[in-house]
Amino acid sequence: MTTTQDTSIHPTAIVSADATVEPGAQIGPGCIIEGPAIIRSGVNLIANVHVAGDTQIGENTTIYPYACVGFGPQHIKIKPGSPIGGLTIGNDCVIREQTTIHAAMEPGERTIVGDRLFLMATAHIGHDCIIGNDVVMCNGALAAGHVEIHDKAFLSGMVAVHQFCRIGRGAMLGGGTIASSEVPPFCTLVAMNTLGGLNLVGMRRGGTSAEDISKTKEAYRKAFRVRLPKDQQLAILDELGESCEPVRLMAEFMRTSKRSVSLGDGKPRPHIMQWLRSDEGKSTLAGSAPQDGTDNGVA
Numbered sequence: 001m002t003t004t005q006d007t008s009i010h011p012t013a014i015v016s017a018d019a020t021v022e023p024g025a026q027i028g029p030g031c032i033i034e035g036p037a038i039i040r041s042g043v044n045l046i047a048n049v050h051v052a053g054d055t056q057i058g059e060n061t062t063i064y065p066y067a068c069v070g071f072g073p074q075h076i077k078i079k080p081g082s083p084i085g086g087l088t089i090g091n092d093c094v095i096r097e098q099t100t101i102h103a104a105m106e107p108g109e110r111t112i113v114g115d116r117l118f119l120m121a122t123a124h125i126g127h128d129c130i131i132g133n134d135v136v137m138c139n140g141a142l143a144a145g146h147v148e149i150h151d152k153a154f155l156s157g158m159v160a161v162h163q164f165c166r167i168g169r170g171a172m173l174g175g176g177t178i179a180s181s182e183v184p185p186f187c188t189l190v191a192m193n194t195l196g197g198l199n200l201v202g203m204r205r206g207g208t209s210a211e212d213i214s215k216t217k218e219a220y221r222k223a224f225r226v227r228l229p230k231d232q233q234l235a236i237l238d239e240l241g242e243s244c245e246p247v248r249l250m251a252e253f254m255r256t257s258k259r260s261v262s263l264g265d266g267k268p269r270p271h272i273m274q275w276l277r278s279d280e281g282k283s284t285l286a287g288s289a290p291q292d293g294t295d296n297g298v299a
Contacts, residue, residue, distance in 0.1 A: 010047075019051075030065075037070065040091075053103055054086030058115065061093040069101045073127030073145060083107045090115035090133070101125040105145070114151070126163070138175075150185065152206060154199070168253050170206065170246075172199040181260040184224065185249045186216060195224055195264040208246060215244040223250070225264040230254065 006023040009015060013031040021027065021039045028047040033039065035053040042060035045051070049063045055070030063069070072084045085104025092115055095101070099119050104111050105127050113125065114133040123137045126144045132151035137143070141155040144163035149155070153167045156175040161167060168185030174196070181193040186203055190196030198220055203213055223236045234254055241248035254261060 013045075035070075053084065055089070055103070056087070057089045058091035058093065060091055061089060061095065063095045064097045064099075064121075066097050067095050067099045069095070069099075070103050071100070073102050073105050075105065075127070075145070078105070085109035085111070085128075087111045087113075089113045090117065093117040093119070095119045096121040096123075098122045099124065102127045104128045120157075132169070152202065154202065165259060166253070166257070169249055170199055170202050172202060179262065181262045182253075182257055183262050184253050186246050187220070187224065187262070189262060193260075193262045195220075195262050197264070203246070212244050212246055215240050216246045216250075219244075219247045219250060220264070227263060 007021055007025050009021065009027040010029040010031070012029045013027045015021060015027065015033045016035055016037070018036045019033045019039065020037070022041040024041040025039045026044040027033070027039070028045050028049070030048040031045045033051045037051045037053070038056040039051070040057060040059040043057050044062045046062065046064050048065040050068045051057070052070040069089065070087045072078045072082060078084065085106050085108060087101060087103045088110050089101065090113055093113065095117070096119060098121055101113065102111060102125065109128060111125065111127055111129050113131045114135065116134045117131060118136045119125070120137060120139045122139055123141045124143065125131060126147065128146045129143050130148045132149060132153070134152045135149050137155045138157040140158040142160045143149060144161060146164045147161050148166040150167060150169040152170045154172040155161070155167070156173055158176045159173045160178045162180035165179055166182045167173065167179065168183055168187065170186045171183045171189070173179060173183065173189040177189045178192040179189055183189050186199050188196045188199050198216060200213065203216070219237055219240045223233045234251060237247055237251035237254060241251045
């Protein structure tokens with residue numbers, strides 16, 4: 001174990017002799033660090049955090065009480081003492097209470113978490129996952145083994161992602177949804193394997209231009225709201241992606257997909273249908289188009 005005067009380790013913490021704690025790290029009361037873990041400068045393990053095995057925690061990451069990181073996969077073949085892989089957690093992450101991030105299944109492999117992950121309480125990242133930068137996983141969100149979640153994706157509360165699925169860049173998964181098919185970049189998932197439009201809020205906040213948003217809407221309507229053969233989807237996305245980076249990323253995602261990909265159902269969402277059936281909706285339809293912006297993200 002490496003410590004300096006700049007490092008604070010509470011007297012009740014247990015730190016393995018094999019572990020490395022860099023200068024400036026804070027190890028709070030009741031924490032346990034076992035095995036050859038590496039705790040980088042600026043890390044703050046607030047209290048009662050358990051770090052296991054070949055785990056590397058990047059600079060300035062904060063982990064809250066009762067989180068467990070680096071333990072073996074939840075797999076029937078993994079027993080206490082079974083050889084497993086490792087876990088790498090990036091810089092500036094926030095990992096809240098009672099979360100779990102598991103190490104990779106096989107020795108020499110790693111579960112990888114990027115920078116600035118925001119993992120809310122009781123969320124879970126399974127073995128061999130690859131999580132990008134600036135990902136948010138809300139309370140109770142679950143990523144099974146071998147899941148890929150690309151940069152700036154947002155998983156709402158109680159979302160479940162099936163093993164080996166990919167969630168594209170900037171995608172947003174609505175609360176309680178299930179993804180057993182892949183979710184393309186910048187799309188929203190509103191029901192099991194059902195797209196509901198584009199994550200326009202995320203795109204605008206991310207600095208996507210109005211022109212690129214317009215082209216991405218067109219790509220979504222033509223490629224994802226109807227069921228097409230993959231080659232036809234790619235032809236549409238490739239053409240529109242020549243001058244639009246978000247659509248180019250969609251095309252790349254589709255081209256590299258090995259699983260089924262979620263599609264839009266081509267129908268308005270239930271709350272839009274309720275509005276259309278209302279007196280207000282009927283009167284609007286009789287006059288002019290609605291001006292409240294309720295275009296479901298794909299107008």
